[in-house]
Amino acid sequence: MRIPRIFIDTELNENTTITLPDSAFQHLCKVLRLKSDHPIRVFNGQDFNGTAGQFNATLCDVEKRSANIHITHFEALDNESPIQVTIGQTLSRGERMDYAIQKSVEAGVFAIQPLFSERCEVKLQDNRAEKRLQHWQQVAISAAEQCGRGVVPVVYPPMELNEWVANCKEMLKLTLHHHSAKPIRQYEKPSNNQVALLIGPEGGLSEKEVQLSENSGFSAITLGPRVLRTETAPIVALSVINAIWGDI
Incomplete structure (x- = not known):
């Protein structure tokens, strides 16, 4: 299963539920036509506890004009250039x-x-x-x-x-x-x-x-x-x- 990965310009934390911004909703739910319970990955370009990475999440509460995601856990990434x-x-x-x-x-x-x-x-x-x-x-x-x-x-x-x-x-x-x-x-x-x-x-x-x-x-x-x-x-x-x- 392909897991979409999107940038969200907001604070992200483990074990929280947030509403998708309009642009992310349009991409995930209108363009990709994803439904509730579909896994996604989100990041905001900021460190989490001093570590760069992304959050694993699940799409939920998908409605006609809005949707939420439930963020489960943080995943550290080690792919930045040392230079x-x-x-x-x-x-x-x-x-x-x-x-x-x-x-x-x-x-x-x-x-x-x-x-x-x-x-x-x-x-x-x-x-x-x-x-x-x-x-x-x-x-x-x-x-x-x-x-x-x-x-x-x-x-x-x-x-x-x-x-x-x-x-x-x-x-x-x-x-x-x-x-x-x-x-x-x-x-x-x-x-x-x-x-x-x-x-x-x-x-x-x-x-x-x-x-x-x-x-x-x-x-x-x-x-x-x-x-x-x-x-x-x-x-x-x-x-x-x-x-x-x-x-x-």
Whole structure:
């Protein structure tokens, strides 16, 4: 039996019964057409007694417009990467940004910081920026649901690239730059397991931006002899980092 897994943005505890939020009700009861007594798994992206994980539950009291779930017990999950990678992802058009966020979450990213840069073609007004941020966070939630993570990476509000690199606090700071000849394997694992990774837009980072990042403590690295698309770069980078230092 397939057991659906959903994110619920509310406090969760063992041996409790809660009403499903409308979005979860629509998905479970209208789309999947589940009935009472069907097992499900729920999580809220928060630790439970200091441990990341999910709750086992049972659907109950299914009615025309509402349903409850009875939460039984907590199940710890040990599938977070030991390396906390925060990606500074320059904004891209269309579905490319969605793809980058979705796959980064699946690959174990810790957090995502959307960035504006010189060659970034995406312009967002305040009202549109808020809607896009909500959309991107939902993309991250859906990816966490699918890949079994108990933690949902945060997608921060977009900011200027120069501001982000100047204030980045991670111990190891890297810029993906295909003109660099230095591969990531030449660096040592940071002692605090924190990495910041700067990824440019479709047109690439300008030389000024690369220099700016280096002045702020970033080191230019390459992931190989081929030029990667902006939405492909975070997936490859996270895979390499986890292969070298992480959980693969």
